[in-house]
Amino acid sequence: xxxxxxxxxxxxxxxxxxxxxxxxxxxxxxxxxxxxxxxxxxxxxxxxxxxxxxxxxxxxxxxxxxxxxxxxxxxxxxxxxxxxxxxxxxxxxxxxxxxxxxxxxxxxxxxxxxxxxxxxxxxxxxxxxxxxxxxxxxxxxxxxxxxxxxxxxxxxxxxxxxxxxxxxxxxxxxxxxxxxxxxxxxxxxxxxxxxxxxxxxxxxxxxxxxxxxxxxxxxxxxxxxxxxxxxxxxxxxxxxxxxxxxxxxxxxxxxxxxxxxxxxxxxxxxxxxxxxxxxxxxxxxxxxxxxxxxxxxxxxxxxxxxxxxxxxxxxxxxxxxxxxxxxxxxxxxxxxxxxxxxxxxxxxxxxxxxxxxxxxxxxxxxxxxxxxxxxxxxxxx
Amino acid sequence: xxxxxxxxxxxxxxxxxxxxxxxxxxxxxxxxxxxxxxxxxxxxxxxxxxxxxxxxxxxxxxxxxxxxxxxxxxxxxxxxxxxxxxxxxxxxxxxxxxxxxxxxxxxxxxxxxxxxxxxxxxxxxxxxxxxxxxxxxxxxxxxxxxxxxxxxxxxxxxxxxxxxxxxxxxxxxxxxxxxxxxxxxxxxxxxxx
Ligand code: SF4
Ligand code: SF4
Numbered sequence: 406x407x408x409x410x411x412x413x414x415x416x417x418x419x420x421x422x423x424x425x426x427x428x429x430x431x432x433x434x435x436x437x438x439x440x441x442x443x444x445x446x447x448x449x450x451x452x453x454x455x456x457x458x459x460x461x462x463x464x465x466x467x468x469x470x471x472x473x474x475x476x477x478x479x480x481x482x483x484x485x486x487x488x489x490x491x492x493x494x495x496x497x498x499x500x501x502x503x504x505x506x507x508x509x510x511x512x513x514x515x516x517x518x519x520x521x522x523x524x525x526x527x528x529x530x531x532x533x534x535x536x537x538x539x540x541x542x543x544x545x546x547x548x549x550x551x552x553x554x555x556x557x558x559x560x561x562x563x564x565x566x567x568x569x570x571x572x573x574x575x576x577x578x579x580x581x582x583x584x585x586x587x588x589x590x591x592x593x594x595x596x597x598x599x600x601x602x603x604x605x606x607x608x609x610x611x612x613x614x615x616x617x618x619x620x621x622x623x624x625x626x627x628x629x630x631x632x633x634x635x636x637x638x639x640x641x642x643x644x645x646x647x648x649x650x651x652x653x654x655x656x657x658x659x660x661x662x663x664x665x666x667x668x669x670x671x672x673x674x675x676x677x678x679x680x681x682x683x684x685x686x687x688x689x690x691x692x693x694x695x696x697x698x699x700x701x702x703x704x705x706x707x708x709x710x711x712x713x714x715x716x717x718x719x720x721x722x723x724x725x726x727x728x729x730x731x732x733x734x735x736x737x738x739x740x741x742x743x744x745x746x747x748x749x750x751x752x753x754x755x756x757x758x759x760x761x762x763x764x765x766x767x768x769x770x771x772x773x774x775x776x777x778x779x780x781x782x783x784x785x786x
Numbered sequence: 787x788x789x790x791x792x793x794x795x796x797x798x799x800x801x802x803x804x805x806x807x808x809x810x811x812x813x814x815x816x817x818x819x820x821x822x823x824x825x826x827x828x829x830x831x832x833x834x835x836x837x838x839x840x841x842x843x844x845x846x847x848x849x850x851x852x853x854x855x856x857x858x859x860x861x862x863x864x865x866x867x868x869x870x871x872x873x874x875x876x877x878x879x880x881x882x883x884x885x886x887x888x889x890x891x892x893x894x895x896x897x898x899x900x901x902x903x904x905x906x907x908x909x910x911x912x913x914x915x916x917x918x919x920x921x922x923x924x925x926x927x928x929x930x931x932x933x934x935x936x937x938x939x940x941x942x943x944x945x946x947x948x949x950x951x952x953x954x955x956x957x958x959x960x961x962x963x964x965x966x967x968x969x970x971x972x973x974x975x976x977x978x979x
Contacts, residue, residue, distance in 0.1 A: 470858040473891035538799055545815050552827070559831040559905070565891050573896075577829065578940075601798040604791035709897065710856055 418446065421767070425454050431528065432781030436758075436770065443766045448759040452752075455785040463745040468494055468569070469709035471745070475732075476563040478749065479783040482521050484513040484554070485725040487567035492648065493721030493732035494569045498714035500702050505695030506571035507650045512584065512687055513566065514723070515680045516554075519591065520547050521726035522631075522673040522680075523598075525778045529670060530602065532775035533611050539602060546594050553583045570702015581688075588684045595677055603671070612667035616761040616773035619664060626757045630728025630750050631676060632777060635661035635668040642724035649723075653690065654683045666776040713740050727751055727778055747786060751779040828938050831892045831905030833885055836927045837934055845928060846902035849878040853894035853903055861887035862894065883927060885911065886920040901945050907937045 424435035433454035439447035459478065463471040475490045476483035488510055495502065502510070527543030551561040556577045558566035566573050602608055618628070623636040633640055641658045643651040659675035661668030698706070705712045716738040722731035728750025735744035754777050761777075762770045806813030817824055838845040854862035865880040894903050906929075913919040935942040 466858060467856070470856065470893065473858055473889060473893065542802075548815065555830055556827040557829070559827075559829040559892060560890065563890065565893075574829070577827075597798055601795040605795050606789060606791045609791075706896070708852075709893075710852075 417441075423770070425451075431775070431779060432784075434774075434779070434781055434784070436774070438762075438767065438770065440767060443768075445762050445765055445767060445770055448762045448770065450755060450758050452755070452781075453785050455781045457786065459786040460745050460747060464742055467709040467740050468712065468714065468742065469706065471742075472567065473563065473565040476565055477782055478747065478786065479725070479727065479730075479751065479780045480562055481524060481780055482517045482726050483562060483564045484517040484558075484566060485723060485730065487564065488514055489721055489723045489725065489730045490732050491567040491569055491721075492723060493719050493734050494714065496719035496721050497717060497734050497736055498569070498701070498705070500570040500705065501699050502571055502649075502702075503696035503699050505575075505692050506697045506699075508687060508691040509572050509576065509697065510567065511649055511651065511654075512684065512691075513554075513564075513572075515683050515687070516550050516584075516587070518680045518726045519677055520550050521778075522677045523547055525775075526598070526602070526670060526673060529666075529772070529775040530608070532771050533608060535608075539598070542594075542598065542601070546591070549587050549590075553580065553587065556580060556583065568698060568702055569705045571696070571698035575697050584684070585688060588681060588688065591681050592678065595674065595681075599674060603674070608670075609667065611769075611772060612670060612776075613665055614663065615666045615769050616765060616776065617663060617665045618757065618761055622757065622760060623664070626753075626760075628728070628754050628757055630724070630726070630754065630778075631672050632669055632754055633728070634658060635672040636664035637661055642722060642729055646722070654686045656680075656683050666772055669776040709740075711740060713738055718744075722748070725750060727780070727783075728754060747783075749783040749786065751777075751781075751783040752786075755779050755784055826907050826909070828940060830907055831895075832890055832909050833888055833906050833911070833922075834883060834892075834894050834903050834927070835906045835929045835933075836881065836903055836924070837901075837931045838928050839931050842925075842928045845877070846900050846931075847878055847881065848876040848900055848902070849874075849881075850876075850900070853898050856893055856897045857888075858891060858893065859887050859889055861885075878924060881924040881927060883922050884920065885922055886916050901949060904934050904938070904941075 419440045421438050421440060422435060423438060425433040435451040435454070437449040437451060438445050457477075459474060462474060472487060472490060475486040478486050494500070523543040523546055524540075527540035530539040531537060554564055554566075555561045557580055558564040558573065618632065618636050620636050620638055623633050624638060628636075629640070629642075637660050639658055639660055642648070643656075644658060656679040659672050659679065661672050714736045716736055718733070718735040720731055720733045722729055724730075729748065730750055731748035733744070733746040733748065734742050737743040758774065758777065761773050765773065802813065804813075836845055836847055849864050849866035851864050851866075854860070854864050861884040863880065863882040863884075864878050867875040867877045867879040869875055890905070892905050895905050911920075
């Protein structure tokens, strides 16, 4: 080293490793950032700390036995994970789903969307420095939905509730009233939440024009979910595929204009309002009684170890709260899947992190990461 | 006006703060665990237990090994009892569940054809050590059927009704060739994809 290095005019770059144990990385995630002063010039996400070999595990057990493991992918939205996996297997084996079970499924999926977006907004505000007040309000509301999940599925977070061709159990006595109560009060809570946050000047100045994701880049990087829609692309699998019974409900797909953190925040608030609309229509339409498991599904559930779907492949996908969640299954006619692949929205959405963070301040990187909405259980699998 | 949004937000926190004093029923949503405990829902599932009728010796489990084969993380370990001639009896000599591995999925309960294993409501299971003290043996797992009736009356009623309809009384009747026939393999048309 020459002694002139100290006096050189070259910018002094500093390499910082944020994580894996860091409160703002939402799990065990690491960002290696190169800083010029406080500006990010390079960012490398490091993943894999929570790798649990999900796909290989699933290839070594019966189809049903993977169902509880899918809960643990995105542990905040176990119901939608179940939904996507059940859809893939139903496609593979040609199992139909009875009417009432379809309604229960959509009910669960939309409640999960409420949970996810409420929590995300809470934690995003945590990252911004509004310590725990919004998070606790979010937890308060989430708790009511989790109580309903517990009463219906038996578990608050690891629901394991969907079965191929239906759901595990019907709603409990008084379950309908519980949902009606939740749906009735939720928009009031959202109003309160917005009063607390949306017009807050600190939130606006921290979020607006930060981490802009352009339409083109979002599409090219196959981003899905609220992030894509915040960038102004109208793409919602509930509308595109009309899977399950989503064609029976009227709802809008909220879009953002700029594609910054603020849009991502606000699109989620609007999506929650649309979810409430779906739930209101659903509660009106839902049949009082009915089958919850089709005959073929019951045969599959009887002895899961012996159940063999026909050889072939299938891809089932849904609009999970985080984006397109898909399961690709290849069957060779044996009781175990030959190939089992997950298309996790979090993992694919996080690949865009560097492009959003370049040129921003290091404090903004945390906020941008928060607005992408990742769950490491799903990223690392 | 700049700063007005912040004040508006503060009014929400202030309102919640006041609410928790003047109307604690609505304003306070937490309970003082462990002094106070919330009732769990009837369907709540945590860890499995085995049922017996009358005496612990009269257990319903016939050691058919279905649950241990279906259990996703394979945390059930069963050795059937053998009589003096070495013939296999319809009763487990060893029935261990490793609670450290069990993931509370409830699949064992769903697949058991003899209604012998159910999910419990017990959730305070903390231990100082995680190997031997969380490996539950037959003696720890056995609970009377009345316990099941107490924690899950609805399910108990339904299961007893189907058992009565099948004519099973008391100890599960050994069905010829313990493991039931596998469900007929589906002859459904290949998936369209
Ligand atoms: S499936 Fe039921 S009867 Fe068979 S070994 Fe398990 S608990 Fe016993
Ligand atoms: S609850 Fe699930 S993991 Fe636990 S013993 Fe039963 S099947 Fe195995």
